[in-house]
Amino acid sequence: MSEKSFVAVAKLDDVPAGAKKVVETNGIEMILCNTKDQIFAVRNLCSHAHEALDCGRMKNGWIACPVHGARFNLETGAAMNPPATLPIETFEVRISGDTIEVAV
Numbered sequence: 001m002s003e004k005s006f007v008a009v010a011k012l013d014d015v016p017a018g019a020k021k022v023v024e025t026n027g028i029e030m031i032l033c034n035t036k037d038q039i040f041a042v043r044n045l046c047s048h049a050h051e052a053l054d055c056g057r058m059k060n061g062w063i064a065c066p067v068h069g070a071r072f073n074l075e076t077g078a079a080m081n082p083p084a085t086l087p088i089e090t091f092e093v094r095i096s097g098d099t100i101e102v103a104v
């Protein structure tokens with residue numbers, strides 16, 4: 001049995017609109033992304049050639065891989081264009097006061 005639990009990873013002020021921040025929790029490196037008035041959390045790992053995504057362009061709810069340009073939907077993790085076909089891992093986000101929490 002593995003119940004998901006929420007872990008505090010950053011303050012809301014750390015991730016203003018249009019910004020992203022890399023955090024690590026439970027040995028998982030993830031990117032917090034503030035876009036479309038919402039905070040998303042995804043694993044910092046492209047599903048194509050396993051490169052880091054955090055330097056990629058982010059806009060309108062997606063992030064682009066800086067290596068080959070695949071874009072991913074930050075809410076679902078789904079790949080939006082080649083060369084990636086598989087989704088990236090996403091994490092549930094909860095805002096508690098001024099703190100961003102992520103389910104791991």
Ligand code: FES
Nearest residue numbers: 046048049065068
């Ligand atoms: S490593 Fe990300 S698209 Fe190729």
